[in-house]
């Protein structure tokens with residue numbers, strides 16, 4: 001099929017590349033000329049394992065990036081993959097969705113034939129119907145007979161997105177009319193995953209609910225972990241026993257420093273705002289966010305209990321990315337940790353295999369080490385903040401510390417001298 005993707009950010013680029021890899025003719029549209037040029041030069045503007053090799057295979061064949069909306073008019077489907085960043089009150093900012101919808105409408109003015117506009121961005125329930133549909137139709141000067149709408153949320157995890165795209169647990173397709181949904185289903189014809197067909201708003205809600213539930217699992221594990229810590233119990237032993245219950249499942253029960261990234265914090269906040277507007281007090285969602293906000297401070301408090309006053313102490317922070325396998329530091333739990341350490345007068349020496357440069361934009365004044373060993377050399381304490389597998393191999397480097405006080409915010413070390421935040 002001929003597909004246009006609006007937005008060459010994380011979701012748009014991975015989705016576009018994977019659609020091309022599946023055999024579809026795909027154009028990715030972005031407003032950033034540097035990004036468009038990079039993609040067309042077969043270079044990935046973001047780090048994602050496996051992405052660049054798809055660009056190498058597909059660019060020049062059935063994948064291209066463009067600044068212009070020209071391809072929309074001749075495509076079978078257009079996927080909206082633009083960002084929905086949070087407003088100050090936690091609600092989702094829909095301005096990129098609105099402007100993409102207007103541009104798609106304009107591009108469809110002269111087109112003939114049936115076209116489907118699909119929202120892939122994470123949006124509050126009702127957005128496709130009340131924001132996207134009217135804007136596209138008004139700017140295209142067309143009716144719902146010629147253009148129909150669908151909502152197809154993504155469930156990709158950063159760092160594992162290509163693998164998640166190829167082997168989804170399910171494909172959710174919400175649509176305004178069956179033939180719009182049928183056309184989206186056709187795109188995924190070769191996939192073996194179950195397809196869930198719903199209305200537009202239900203598909204939008206499935207995405208929010210999935211992320212909110214996963215975030216709830218994490219905060220729940222962290223609360224149990226905080227209780228376990230006080231009782232001298234290892235929460236990982238507990239969750240192993242709990243997760244084997246098939247009704248519960250073993251995934252997303254890893255206690256630690258809490259969840260970060262561009263999705264969970266933003267989506268749970270946005271859902272809380274929606275709840276408020278619906279007259280529902282979001283007690284559980286608020287607790288999920290509260291527990292998450294508190295974990296980084298618990299980590300620093302535990303470190304301080306061991307090292308004494310942190311003022312003037314050299315503290316190594318291992319891991320800056322919000323999780324392993326990415327250079328993304330958005331809402332990383334390292335950010336409040338470093339802020340708190342600096343507030344307490346500590347000298348921070350940070351190391352991350354990939355995310356140092358991105359964190360430098362947030363904390364330009366702290367020291368960045370070239371390796372874990374360099375960060376640990378002479379340190380009075382260490383906090384482990386990201387589950388990078390290579391941290392599991394750190395051993396002799398801990399001997400370089402002035403005082404061997406190591407607190408894990410993620411369970412990753414095999415060295416047995418560390419203490420965990422919840423274990």
Ligand code: UGA
Nearest residue numbers: 154155156157158218252253254258259260261263322323
């Ligand atoms: C998340 C969802 O997992 C994806 O399904 C979804 O598509 C994506 O958001 C999105 O909405 O775009 P992502 O943010 O890439 O994906 O990362 P996750 O692997 O889910 O991890 C999120 C955070 O939770 C990380 O900080 C991670 O360290 C933390 N986490 C995860 C825990 O603290 N404990 C766990 O057991 C699992």
